[in-house]
Amino acid sequence: MKQEKTTNSLIVLHPEDDVAICRAQMISGNNADGISVKGLIPAGHKLARRAIAAGQAVRRYNQIIGFASKAIQAGEHVHTHNLEMGDFDRDYAVGADVKAEIPRQHAEFMGIRRRNGQIATRNYIGILSSVNCSTTVARAIADYFKMNNFLAEFSNIDGIVALTHSAGCGMDDHGAGMQILQRTLTGYALHANFSAVLLIGLGCEANQMGLLLQAGGLHEGENLKTFNIQDVGGTGKAVERGIALVKEFLPNANAIIREPCDVSNIVVGLQCGGSDGYSGISANPALGHAVDLLVAHGGTAILSETPEIYGAEHLLTRRAAKPSVAEKLLERIHWWEEYVRINHGEMNNNPAPGNKAGGLTTILEKSLGAVAKGGTSNLNAVYEYAQQVSERGLVYMDTPGYDPVSATGQVAGGANVICFTTGRGSAYGCAPSPSLKLATNSDLWRRQEADIDINCGEIVDGNATIEEMGERIFQSILATASGRKTKSELHGYGQNEFVPWQLGAVM
Incomplete structure (x- = not known):
């Protein structure tokens, strides 16, 4: 999901995209890269780059994010009023994007070594x-x-x-x-x-x-x-x-004492909450780059939130290290389809109202941005909720999208650090595993700097690249694992965010 082009007005993620993302609020008559804006379009929302016929698939990241529910003119706001879900075939291409192993890199953090050999980041x-x-x-x-x-x-x-x-x-x-x-x-x-x-x-x-x-x-x-x-x-x-x-x-x-420990002992749970139209542009891909660095050092990252990778699962099956990994992932996708059906819901019940206010329209669009948190590394395993994670590298755990429930499962599986991206602002922290908060935009950073650890909005502002921000996140993971307090820890978050997933009838 490499950013293709940024101007003063728009962010275009791929030359084939039908939409661009507005860097600031646009009003009728504005000229955006030669396109005359029609109507009011908030910052982070989508503008049509060209005319789109009713029923036509609409692309962002050069991936389908929905279908036009009516004809859309160039320069119009593309959102819930004219973009809807629809069925389409995914090209799962199992293993097509699997990468060869690279030489293992070495780095250390100051961890706590338990008598049983486990390595802790907190005590x-x-x-x-x-x-x-x-x-x-x-x-x-x-x-x-x-x-x-x-x-x-x-x-x-x-x-x-x-x-x-x-x-x-x-x-x-x-x-x-x-x-x-x-x-x-x-x-x-x-x-x-x-x-x-x-x-x-x-x-x-x-x-x-x-x-x-x-x-x-x-x-x-x-x-x-x-x-x-x-x-x-x-x-x-x-x-x-x-x-x-x-x-x-x-x-x-x-x-206890802290001592140098290999980075391979770090297990990071990946979360996004209060996502917005910038999430898939800034914080999520930057976190994905940090994940690639962590994996290169022998560490582990847990991607989760199955309802929020729905519609983008084909990007993960392409990276499945073995066919059985892809099969397990698709099995969990089908389980969720049946689960929401018997509960009289639909997968597109997600995004939440705050996500939509921030520019996201369908679960397809949200998922494509959410998957970016997993970087580009091979997918080595798929786990059910709260199962112990034993494989290293990038793995997947089936969880709901609701952040406290999802992170609770990841920590139960062994995550000793959480990285949490947010575009709307989130009140979340975790115990016993510290949670780093990453803002997707600088407006959020200015409003809630006391809650946020890193401002990835610098990418949208043009002041940092995804790679530079990813390196900064990676170094922050090491510092946090070594004992540096996160903002949520300083606020005392952690006890109330323990929320195990409840399934089945209450009798």
């Missing part, structure tokens, strides 16, 4: 709930340490966080929803960024503690403790017990 103590019913107790325990400023004496601990949820009962104890919840809790319990974990249940829930431990292969020990509220005598005693157990964790958790 948290986690309090997890098996069921919604133990949420209040879990949060009360975490709040005790925050209110009493306990960590002032334990400066090597990044925080004590309660990660709670609204599931765990009223569900089939052997169904897909339970399997996903147990995978997610297991992934967090084993995550390198937790030095120790306390897992709290109620006692009578469907997600029984013994079954959860068995399903995840978890065993109580020095760094994992569990109990049920009913077994210890109720809420007050449960809070007291939890506080005592966390106090036992503190000395060992604090006894």
